Amino acid sequence: MAAELRIGITALMLALVLSISSQFLLVTASSSPQDLQILNAERRIDLTSHIIRVFLTLKIENTGEAPAAEVLLAFPPTEVDRLALVKALVPAGKQKKKTYLPLDVKPTELPNAPNGAKIFIITLHNPLSKGETATLEVLYVLTHSLEPFPAEISQSESQLVYYRDSALILSPYYIKQQTTFLKTPSNKVESFTRVESTNRAGTDLKYGPYSDRAPYSFSPIIVHFENNNPFAVVEELVREVEISHWGSLQITEHYKLVHAGARHKGVFSRVEYQSRPSFSGVSSFKNLLARLPPRVHSVYYRDEIGNISSSHLRTDYQKSELEIEPRYPLFGGWKATFVIGYVLPLQDFLFESPDGRRYLNFTFGCPLADTVVDKLTIKVVLPEGSKDPSVVTPFPVEQRLETKYSYLDVVGRTVAVLEKKNIVPEHNSPFQVYYNFNPMFMLAEPLMLAIAFFLCFVASVAYIHVDLSLRKS
Ligand SMILES: *[C@@H]1O[C@H](CO)[C@@H](O)[C@H](O)[C@H]1NC(C)=O
Numbered sequence: 001m002a003a004e005l006r007i008g009i010t011a012l013m014l015a016l017v018l019s020i021s022s023q024f025l026l027v028t029a030s031s032s033p034q035d036l037q038i039l040n041a042e043r044r045i046d047l048t049s050h051i052i053r054v055f056l057t058l059k060i061e062n063t064g065e066a067p068a069a070e071v072l073l074a075f076p077p078t079e080v081d082r083l084a085l086v087k088a089l090v091p092a093g094k095q096k097k098k099t100y101l102p103l104d105v106k107p108t109e110l111p112n113a114p115n116g117a118k119i120f121i122i123t124l125h126n127p128l129s130k131g132e133t134a135t136l137e138v139l140y141v142l143t144h145s146l147e148p149f150p151a152e153i154s155q156s157e158s159q160l161v162y163y164r165d166s167a168l169i170l171s172p173y174y175i176k177q178q179t180t181f182l183k184t185p186s187n188k189v190e191s192f193t194r195v196e197s198t199n200r201a202g203t204d205l206k207y208g209p210y211s212d213r214a215p216y217s218f219s220p221i222i223v224h225f226e227n228n229n230p231f232a233v234v235e236e237l238v239r240e241v242e243i244s245h246w247g248s249l250q251i252t253e254h255y256k257l258v259h260a261g262a263r264h265k266g267v268f269s270r271v272e273y274q275s276r277p278s279f280s281g282v283s284s285f286k287n288l289l290a291r292l293p294p295r296v297h298s299v300y301y302r303d304e305i306g307n308i309s310s311s312h313l314r315t316d317y318q319k320s321e322l323e324i325e326p327r328y329p330l331f332g333g334w335k336a337t338f339v340i341g342y343v344l345p346l347q348d349f350l351f352e353s354p355d356g357r358r359y360l361n362f363t364f365g366c367p368l369a370d371t372v373v374d375k376l377t378i379k380v381v382l383p384e385g386s387k388d389p390s391v392v393t394p395f396p397v398e399q400r401l402e403t404k405y406s407y408l409d410v411v412g413r414t415v416a417v418l419e420k421k422n423i424v425p426e427h428n429s430p431f432q433v434y435y436n437f438n439p440m441f442m443l444a445e446p447l448m449l450a451i452a453f454f455l456c457f458v459a460s461v462a463y464i465h466v467d468l469s470l471r472k473s
Pocket residue numbers: 299300306307
């Protein structure tokens with residue numbers, strides 16, 4: 001088994017190395033970046049939450065001779081570590097029946113990119129021929145990109161943050177026309193970098209339009225503004241999903257939550273907090289919303305002290321919402337550790353694939369709304385006797401196998417462990433775990449129970465027997 005696994009891993013690494021090097025070859029072999037240009041680029045940066053979402057619309061033209069199937073996106077090296085997700089879509093269909101098709105996006109190495117810019121490749125379904133244009137919609141999400149300044153605030157102060165970016169869109173291509181819009185959560189903008197063509201009205205800040213910018217143009221900007229949204233960050237989340245072929249899916253989630261905003265300074269006054277809620281602790285948060293699947297039951301919420309009763313569950317046929325309230329409101333730098341558990345009906349999540357294997361179809365990510373997870377681990381505990389698990393995820397995820405022993409298990413259960421860093425709500429999409437299952441194992445648990453009863457019975461009979469024989473003599 002261990003040997004098989006090792007061979008599997010070696011094969012996997014080999015495949016990975018090969019795919020990386022083939023990607024690399026593709027980049028160098030395909031049409032050079034100079035053969036594409038951006039006719040028009042529009043970037044909208046949403047700064048209203050602590051999770052930053054950037055929507056980029058690019059109108060691209062192939063000015064070269066050869067067909068172009070790849071479009072490159074560039075990011076400053078400092079942004080790459082905080083980049084949780086990059087998605088690209090291409091509109092398809094006519095005006096009214098317009099739909100968007102997802103495109104494949106992969107990071108790559110481009111050794112000659114200036115200033116250490118990091119490159120992602122978007123692969124088009126239909127290569128652009130000479131002179132042809134296409135419009136791409138790109139979404140990327142950044143975490144930990146708002147720096148509280150001041151770094152410490154008292155209970156009565158509002159939270160101010162810095163956001164750093166460039167007024168010009170970083171790109172390996174020549175950009176004919178471009179504009180950048182930033183949206184702040186409130187009108188309270190302390191300061192912002194003024195460069196050529198900067199405009200501000202209320203919560204909207206505009207840089208541009210700029211025309212005819214060379215590849216890799218950059219113009220740093222800083223915006224200093226108020227943001228009192230809950231900076232809810234789960235430093236570590238472990239979700240255990242246990243499949244029981246007796247009809248249920250048992251979920252247990254361990255959270256290590258922190259308020260990642262400006263650190264709280266001075267003493268906390270609960271009286272002031274409760275009597276002046278609109279002025280006191282505006283950047284703190286006291287409840288969290290977990291979105292759970294419909295038909296959830298046996299929900300509990302506890303911390304190291306014990307059960308916490310302040311949670312409310314609302315359910316309808318489409319979803320369930322669990323509102324939880326930690327024991328104290330969370331201020332900047334404060335932490336809370338807790339566990340949420342619940343049970344779901346198995347038939348909503350376990351299916352049979354056409355090839356006869358069983359599979360779990362469950363949602364990746366974190367159920368808490370508007371939350372960043374620094375490190376997520378999902379452990380899918382398969383029923384005893386399951387074999388050959390294979391995992392299908394919509395994005396790359398680290399995977400390994402473990403064995404879990406619980407009481408009444410004969411050979412232990414296979415656990416598929418998935419790990420990923422820097423998780424945002426956009427990662428909440430379905431993943432599958434396929435496995436083979438021998439129904440004979442359904443009998444293992446009752447058998448173990450029967451054996452246990454039998455042994456007890458034999459033991460007690462023996463005891464009585466000994467007892468009786470002792471008395472006789
Ligand atoms: C906590 O809640 C769970 C589930 O509702 C229950 O089974 C358990 O007995 C409770 N524990 C305490 C200490 O109240």
